[in-house]
Amino acid sequence: MSQEIESKDIIVTYDTLFEILRNEKTKEDLQKLHDTFFHDATNYLNEKQNILNDNKDQKGLFESDEKEKTLHQIGNIKKILTDIYERREKKIINMAVNKSRYSSNIIDNSALLDEEKLFYEMIISLLDSQRDKILDKLLKGQHFTKPEQTETKEEFKPADEIPKEESTKLVRFLTAVPQFMGEDMLEYGPYEEEDVSKLPIEIADVLIKKERAEEIKEN
Template sequence: MYYDVYKTWRKEVESRDLQELPPNFYERVILYIRELEEKCERLEDPTMVKLLEEEKRNVKNMLKQLIIKRASKVIGFVFEGVEIDYKKLTELDRSIFKVVESILRPKKGEKGEVIENVKESEKSLEGPPHESDEGVLVLVRFIRDVPEITGIDLREYGPFKKGDVGTLPLANAKLLMKRGFVELIESKRNPSK
């Protein structure tokens, strides 16, 4: 089962498209994690317990990353207006899709209003910008460890260790600065925008 989880996780992470999951995938993985926990409780050999706990930790991490990656793709597809192959959606994906679609996709007669309202709300939270934030990357120093994140531009950034220097979209950098994870070094225009 470990290899199945790894193979599924790797395919999802390496592809821009949403991958079709094997039937009952999440249920089977959760059952597998429970089995590992039960084995750990029964075993008396500390080395075997350590190995099984490490395996359990790895499976949980892959499952978490898989769920986050799929949610990120679904949100990105809704935001971009990309058609989604519903056969590839799990129940969890469908729930995320419905919520995000109801927020981001305008209803008839509201063309663009919903997305504009979301953008305005984000700007008011960040404070008044002096120039357009779109396409602005900032150079930051990481004050604390930060796991891999999906930027507002839907690109992957990180993971970063304390003391690392890297670039992030301005909106993401502002949020991380407010929370004490980074300090600003400088900003530059994103040449791909």
């Protein structure tokens, strides 16, 4: 059924959302969705919200019943979308763990939507980095060394007082990148080709490594 949802240009409805959720619940693999799923789902939710807003001043009993019905449906739509997102999120994390552990090319990531690809790549990068820092040293009989920290209060700098240049990189985007969530749980983007932005070093390094952006050296 999920293949049918992907192959046809089906407008998002309550029934199609419920079917997508059912597939994500019952099937282990990440399910293929239409490339514009997030865009279409956003439009569908906005349409329902507009219906509610257009009728907010209506006083009749029929209009009141319709408003309650629409309000209830909006709540259900948000719950379904959240459930779809979180189930896909868990599957993507598991895919990234397997990719990092086994460096395997047999992991099928074709079901990733554009909005999910950078999230997947960032998790792999983080896991690879941790594996290099801890597991590889452990297997070589080397102790993990914590970064040196200054204990004197005079030299301690809270995160929000660290100069931005120390924790960010200025990059130019080489391709369009959809909105994504970083490791700091903040949303970034969307970005268009040739856009310039300062980003946290970890995010910038992933984008540069994937050839989606290039660093701009600041004088």
